Amino acid sequence: MIAAPYAWPDGVRGAFAMTVDVDGPTPHLWKSRDGRPRPAELEQRGYGPRRGIWRVLDVLADAGVTGSFYVPGAYAQQNPAVVREIAARGHEIGLHGWMHEPPVDLDRATFLDVTRRALDTLHDLGGGRVTGYRSPSWDMTDAAFDVLLELGLAYDSSMMGDDRPYRLAGITEVPVSWALDDAPFYRYVGGPDPGHPPHRPREVVQRWADEVDAAARxxxxxxxxxxxxxxxxPAAAAALADLLxxxxxxGVWIATVAEIASWHDAQGAVA
Ligand SMILES: [Zn+2]
Incomplete structure (x- = not known):
């Protein structure tokens, strides 16, 4: 026995969180901040706010699944209708930088400044009580953890140190996994850093179903x-609908990341 089974609510075995990183063009704008962004990649990523996010929202609505959406502040400012719609449908909204800046690119004062600005923007757009942070690029620094605590946030969801919620750097961590991320399978942008040729969505969601079945097991x-x-x-959204x-x-517990973090905190767990 490697560990006592984690005690989920109502005796369910395993949990699932549906999360959406609503990045649009922001990662490319950050990476190309000292040069010129490529119009082709901006357009490809611009598919997100123009079309993709609305389809994802409909897939979740049809499945009756409430999710957690991490929205960079600049994206929220440029696409207020997206933030309002996410909130209106009852989903959680969380932090994802201002212009999708990985914390390793920023000193503490700048990280604090952009995170505060993003918090205010999400709040002003009706994002509700924002309690969580997801690091752009799933990287963190000691200073960034420190700032999350200073701002009174309840959790981070960027690290991979466990397969259940745990405590890290004084905050509750709701861990992620590259195997359960669509970017390694679908991200292909051409140019100097193209990513891999896209996988077939039906095969990708079969792999994700294996992960969910293992969580239940x-x-x-x-x-x-x-x-x-x-x-x-379209094909990825259709496959996502089948997965949900x-x-x-x-039979796993389907919850937002905020709900999972707050469940973990309520157990008085410190490990
Ligand atoms: Zn992102």
């Missing part, structure tokens, strides 16, 4: 991360 947590401009494409139907049948 071992009593662990599966946090799925998709992106507006990738999983909003499978998740519902699996």
């Amino acid at each position: 071992y009593g662990t947590l599966a946090v799925l991360t998709v992106h507006d401009w990738l999983s909003g494409r 139907a499978h998740v519902r049948e699996s």
Whole structure:
């Protein structure tokens, strides 16, 4: 026995969180901040706010799944209708930088400044009580953890040190996994850093279904991360709909990341 089984609510075995990183063009704008962004990549990523996010929202509505959406502040400012719609449908909204800046690119004062600005923007757009942070590029620094605590946030969801919620750097961590991210399978942008040729969505979601089945088997947590401009494409969205139907049948607890973090905190768990 490697560990006592994690105690999920109502005796369910395993948990699942549907998360959406609503990046649109922001990662490319950050990476090309000292040069000129490529119009082709901006357009490809612009598919997210133009079309993809709306399709993802409809897929979740049809499946009856409430998710967690991490929105960069600049994206929110440029696409206020997206933020309002996410909130109106009852989803959680969380932090994802201002211009999708990985914390390693910023000193503490700048990280604090952009995170505060993003918090205010999401709040002003009706994002509700924002309690969570997801690091752009799933990287962190000690200073960034420190700032999350200073701002009174409840959790981070960027690290991969466990397969259930845990405590890290004084905050609750709801862990992610590259295997449950759509970017390694779908991200292909051409140019100097193209990513891999896209995988077939039907095969990708079969792999994700294996992860959910394993979470049910071992009593662990599966946090799925998709992106507006990738999983909003038609075949990927159709496959995501099939996956969510499978998740519902699996009997795992489907919850937002905020709910999972708050469940973990309520257990008085410190490990
Ligand atoms: Zn992102």
